[in-house]
Amino acid sequence: AQSVTQLGSHVSVSEGALVLLRCNYSSSVPPYLFWYVQYPNQGLQLLLKYTSAATLVKGINGFEAEFKKSETSFHLTKPSAHMSDAAEYFCAVSRGNEKLTFGTGTRLTIIP
């Protein structure tokens, strides 16, 4: 069975500050890992994915995430927060072409 844990249901950062959203996974086989963003009343948009290639993955909107097997983590970062980054972020894991298992989400608030 696979699972993801997102530490911190709500994160607030100042505009221009570093964004760090935490995700730890549990998987019995090498996982595929994803970060999605959801804006209010909208579906999910893929930010980035890890599929066993490079461990540092760059995504859209300046986000990146690093796969650390020793720590079973896949934290999402962005060097400088922008007001438009305010949204809900979901980490997800899958095993190949199997279904996605989502974390409980982290709501990111940007303080002007």
Added chain:
Amino acid sequence: GAVVSQHPSWVICKSGTSVKIECRSLDFQATTMFWYRQFPKQSLMLMATSNEGSKATYEQGVEKDKFLINHASLTLSTLTVTSAHPEDSSFYICSARSGLGNIQYFGAGTRLSVL
């Protein structure tokens, strides 16, 4: 990028009526489509997985007779909420995955309000 269109975006219906939600992959063929339900400020709960031309696979606890899923073509899946009741009010999101990869592309969601 791959686009998934979901319609309608918002629907209000009376208790006891049925509502159909459509999910279309616009620029790729979706061999597999997924239907999720999301409660306010919560994560996505997978309801069912549908493969084109075959019966949907429902997650435990999801009533297949209440949530009818049809995946008649490689670009269209529908979810019908039958005899809707207020407790069915929720945000329903579909996603589609092509046979070439493992990425799910999501629709914009449908907010269902049952009066």
